[in-house]
Every structure is written in structure tokens, then in C-alpha cells.
Amino acid sequence: MKPIIEYQDYHTFLSDYYEERKRTSAFSWREFAKIAGFVSPSYLKDVCGGKTNLSKVTMGRVAKAIGLVGHEVTYFEAMVQFGNAKTDEAKKKFLEQMHSIALDHKVRIIDKDAFEYYDTWKNPVVRELAPLMPGAMPGDIAKACAQDVSALDVRRSLQFLERAGFLKQVQENVYVQTEKSVEGSKEGLPLAIRSMHRAMGNLAVDSLNRFTPDVRNVTGITMGINREAYERIVLELEECRKKITAIADECNDITQVYRLNLQLFPLSKEVTKGKEAKDE
Template identity: 55%
Template sequence: MKPLTEYRDYRRCMQDFYDERKRTCSFTWREFARLAGFTSPTYLKLVCEGKSSLSELGIERVASAMNLGGFESAYFRHLVRYNQAKDDEAKKNAFASMKDIADANKIRVVDGDAFTYFESWKNPVLRELVAMMPGATPEAVAEMCWQPVTADDVRKSLDFMVSVGILQRKSKNVYVQTEKALIGNSDVMPLVLRSMHREMAGFAQKSIDAFEPQERDISGVTMGIDREAYEQIVRELDSCRRKIVAIANMSKEPSQVYRLNLQMFPLSKNTKQKGEE
């Protein structure tokens, strides 16, 4: 069984515990259930198969049956909450708790660094901004952000980005960007990126009134299309985004941080789908 902090699915964790015990002794689902205090001999098997879930009391019982103590018990509790969360906010909060527990015990969580980076608009914005302001104090950097941010927020963000290698500290208050990218591969990343997109979409809405038209560009088109056209448009948007990044990278003396949102979403149901009202 691998270390607990490497799991993103508590059911897989329980199954691995069961399989490992079964290899070394005559362990059964009945015995596992008995250790956890459940009367149904197949209950935990159903949980591992995704046909049932754990209650808060059940979480504690299973953690005890698996001999999880100390921080592992707390980590398992939040792992179950992460998997059983009903919405993105609850799921995000559970993963953040998992990461805090792992950090406190000097254990790295898979995709944890990428989660932290994309969890807030502050990190990507400050990464760009400090490269334009060599020698600027955290207070001065904070004042350059349109969205509220404190000097302490700036310090914490910069320290984090230096620690994961996407910024390099050359001297006091002088930072340069590295070529390293933070990439996440688990189901955590779509979750935190959705949160980032919501945050940035909110900023875009506010920009309509906050900035003069010559300082921002907001446009849109409403159209009727089929699936083939949709997929072709998405490819064009992706190509356009890549070209824009290339243009941005050619900036000789960047002086301001901008955000570009590319958004395409349905405004109606699919009229060709059967059975819909």
C-alpha cells in the first residue's frame, strides 16, 4: 500500500488496504467490517465499489480499522470529504485541508504545488508583475494591483513561487521568471482551474465599468452552430490563444499585466436532442 498522501480516492485506499491484508493473512470483508464496527459484512465492499458512501462516523471507524493514527487519520477524513463533496467549493476546501495537513508534516501532496499556484489570481499576476518591477518592495507591488492585495500576501506568494522554482530571487526584491511550469495531472486541476476561471470572469465583468473602452476590449457574438462548427471554432480559439502568447512573449519592456479570457458557452439547449423539454 502506497503512502496515504498519494491517494486521491479513498475507495482505492481502502481497497489497497484490504488487498494487502488479504495477501498476508486470511482477511475478509466480514473481518474488515467487524473491525470498523459495521454489522453488514459486505458494507465496506460496497463502499469500495462506489455503491455506498461513508458517513462522518463511518470515516472515523474505517480510519481506526485501518490503523490510521495522527495526521493520517485527519488526512483520510478530508480525503473522504473531498471525494464525496457535492460542489466545487466543498471539494476545493477539502483538498486544501489535505494539503495543509501534508505540509504541516513536511510531506508533499501530488499536484499540491499546482493547486496552490492556481488557487488564486494573486500568484500568476504577481509572477508577471515582479518581473517588471525589479527592486520594488512588496508594498509597492501590492499598490500596483487593481484587485485588493496586501504586502503580506505579496511576500507569501513570492516565497511560495521561489520555493517551487517558478521564480528565482536574484537579490533583495529582485526576481526573474524561470522556464519551469507547474503542471497538474489529477482531477484536482480541473477543480482549481474552474475556480480560477470564475474569479477571472468576475474581474472581467467588473472591468466593463472600471476601465475606459480604450483600456479594455470586450466583444462577443451570438450564433447558431452544429457540433462540427463548434469543434472547429474551439480549435481556432486555441490557435489564436497560442499566437497571442507568442506576441506577448515578444514584448521588449512589459509594463502592465493583462488577462485575456476566451469564453464560448451555450445559451440554449440542443434542439436536435430527443426527449428534452
């Protein structure tokens, strides 16, 4: 079984723990629950299956029951609270705690690079700009950005992108992009991407005043649809995104970095005719 600090989903961790114990002994869900002090013999089975969650009270009992000590307990408690958190802000807080513990114990979690990459709009922009400006100093790249950014910010971004393997310096101040994509766990990566979406959404709002209509295109439509129509529209948006990506890939003489946001979101609750709106 992997060390606990290589897990980010406590349901999976507990399930693996149970399977390991069962493989090496006559272990049962009833015995597992009894050791942890639960009346229901199926409670921990439901937790492992994702049907229910541990609480702040029960996570300590489970940690003790499976023999966690020291930093393992702290990591497990952060992992439980990460899994149970309802907001991105809370999830990020507990995931950062997990990263800190993992790094202190010499374990590198790839989500750290994902979070740092998506933590600011500067990283994706610098990754695109730097190869277009061979020989450019950080200050030159900063001046080429449409948004306000300092030379120090660009220098830090370049250092991160090179260290994480997103850019490769082939000569002094000459960079090429690598084929590396941003990778992460199924728990952590969506959280990091949502952070970037928020930042890019703010830049989109700012673009309304910063740029003239001839260099930016902002349109929208407010419409009434049902679930079937929503799913059809999502498929069309995905096909559109693929076509736009293909056009960009065919562009060899790149002169500028753009961002395209595709946004489709509800402006009302679901309404059934003749009835009140549902509370989700």
C-alpha cells in the first residue's frame, strides 16, 4: 500500500487500507467498525464507497484505529477536510496543508506544479510570449503584456516555467515550449483550473474597457433551454473549441497572445411549469 501522503482522496485511502488488511488477515468491515468505535458494522464500508463522509469528530477515531501517528494523522485530517470542503477556498487551504506535509517528508505531489501554474494568469501568458521574443529580457516581456505586470513577476514566472518543465532555455533568454501538459490528480486539478477561470473571467470583464471592439470580441445570448438542449449546446461548444484550437495550431507566424473564454451558465433556478423554482 502506498504511503498516506501519496493519497488525496481519503475514501480511496481507507478502501486501500481495508483491502490490504483483508489480504493479509481475516479482516472484516464489522471488525474495522468495532476497532474505530462505530455501532454500525457497515459505516466504514459506506465511507470507503463514498456514500457518506467522516466528520471532524470521527476522523480522529479512524486515524487512531488504523494506527496513524505523527504527520500521518495531520495529513489524514487535512485530507478528510479537503474531501469534505464545500468551497474552493476551503479546499485550497487544506490541499496546501497536504502539500506542505508531503514536501516536508520528501514526497512531491504533482498538483503543486498545477496550482502554481494556474495560480496566476501570468504563467500561461509568459509561456506563450517568451518563445515569441528570443533574447528578450523579463522587462521586455512585461511591456509586451496587455495587463500590468512587473519585470520581477515575469522573471519569477520564467524561473517556475523552466523549473517545472513547461519552458526550456536553449540559449540565454531564448526559450522554446516543451510538449509537457499540466498534470494533476482528479481532486486537485479541477480546483486549480477553477482558480484560473476566475482570474481569466476578471480579465475578460476588464477587456471591455481596456480594448476597442476591433481587437476584442465579446458577445452573449440569454436563452431558455432544458437539459437536453444544454447537453447539445455543450457538445457544439466542444466542437467549436476543437476547431478554434486547430486554427491556432496552423498559425505559424504568431504575433500576439489571446485568451478565449467559453462560458455557459444558469441565470435562474430550474423551473417546472406551474410550480415554484427548485432550490438546488
